[in-house]
Amino acid sequence: MSIQKLPRRISKEASPPGTFPEPEREPLGPPASGRAKGTRAFTDPPVRARVRLRVWRYGRALLSLVVGIGVWQGVSIFLPSDVASPIEVVRVLIQDLKDGVLLTNTLYSLTRVLVGFFSGLALAVPSAFILRSARWLRDIVDPWIQFARMIPPIALIPLVIVFFGIGELAKISVIFFAVYFIGMVTVYQGIRMIEVVQINAARVLGADGMRLFRKVILPASLPAILTAARLGIATGWTTLVASELIAASHGLGFMITQAGQYFDLPTIYLGIMVIGIIGLALDRVILRLERRLVAWADVVDDQGQTAVMTSLQRR
């Protein structure tokens, strides 16, 4: 008997009618997604077609940017008292870069968000596993989690100021709170979905205890952990900036508030742009990591688990 020919990667969702039919393009990142390292593809479309596809994609994105900035420029001419023009923003950008204000504020914000993010996620993952393993604990804790989930972290700021003052700890604890809850709930939901059959398969092969956890449960949970990381960094970043708006003497949020007091429009716009761009960059970093570490998972895999999609772009 012979090996069946591998099917070309078949997309599981058909494209909806009326949309531009987009051929399979790196659904999970770099070309070597369908197989483990070290093997050659025979399922990839010809290189030239892929390059053309990519140029076309980036071309459209670039066009959209150029048009967007053009519109912005146009609007700023008609509404000069409300909208700073892109040119002015660039001027402020150069100036703030020169005197280091922008860098300092960015570093403050980034440090806070990363400390809060890593500590929140580091605690969220074990919490999710513990909750998964103990039903009685789940019953006790669940109402509190559901309750805490509904509190926007920003609403805690006044309270946090009472407890921790307005120092670094205050801001970091707000981010920690935000990341911890969304992270724990996401990881918990993810590990609840781990297929029993995979665990059974490991058990009949002789895996148990720690080995079962390390070799099967942990890798099976990795997609959920990375999804949690992505949601966590987004929540953490937006929460941070909001908390800096209220109580801070450094940071991007603070930069905007201060500029608002002086009615310094270009700086307000610059702050908003930088916040958006850094948020985007943080998301991309985790997305990269996700593609690298869980390239084995289909976006919609055999078990019908659907990855959380936060982007319009198919991944």
Place this chain on the structure above:
Amino acid sequence: MAMSESSQENRTASHDGPRGRTDHHAAPGTISIQDVSLAYRGVAGSLQVQVLRDISLEVASGEFVCVVGASGCGKTSLLNCIAGLLKPSMGSIYVGGELVEGPARDRGVVFQQYALFPWLSAIRNVEFALEMRGMERKDRREAAIEYLRLVDMERSADVLPKALSGGMKQRVALARAYAAEPQVLLMDEPFGALDAQTRRRLQIDLLGTWERKPRTVFFITHDVEEAVLLGGRVIVMKASPGEVVSEVEVGLGTKRDSHTLDLPAFAEYKAVVARSLAAAEISTEAGR
């Protein structure tokens, strides 16, 4: 039929506990199911759903036994009991003379839902079984290739499961089950989700594999033709509660291949099993 390895005989004889955990006379690779009943606890622990009732079965070492029965009659439950993944409410099961008390490496399982680890390539899935067996890392890859060769999958060694077709996944799953070197192989409708052509090819290849590496096989299916083609003996079950209603010895010899399908006797055995299955279904209806 060839016996499975005899080296395990000592192991069997050494652990006889006071409560009859071992049976001195049982050879490795035998399955002995004694008066097994199973009830699932119903909703809120109130209603007990009787799934298996008084099942007794003896499977000889090296035998290929097929179990047929309508969907929902308890075949998977029975197999999970043998695998040690479920505990019977009553009765006991011995494999190679030892009481089944939980899952262990001596009973390999091939599940209907492809139970490969999606984060591991085909060969790493097989290596997983070798690692659990305690094989040194440096020896694993070479050994794993041999198991993949057994199911004709060595050329897809480094492919991730998501890029394998259903049939290929089941081949790898079979290689992984073999790699644990179990005494018995338990197969739960392994080809049930495959298209007819692929299924036929996997059936024929399974016969070839079994001839080269004889093992006791306990094979579940709801397809009469599959049961008669593969099994030296076919056990027919009825539902609600699951019971064995009849057994058919399939006298088509132990050497089977695609030509077996053309034998006049093949059609006869198929008819016998089909009749028995139909009768089982009628008795299920009557029991309701």
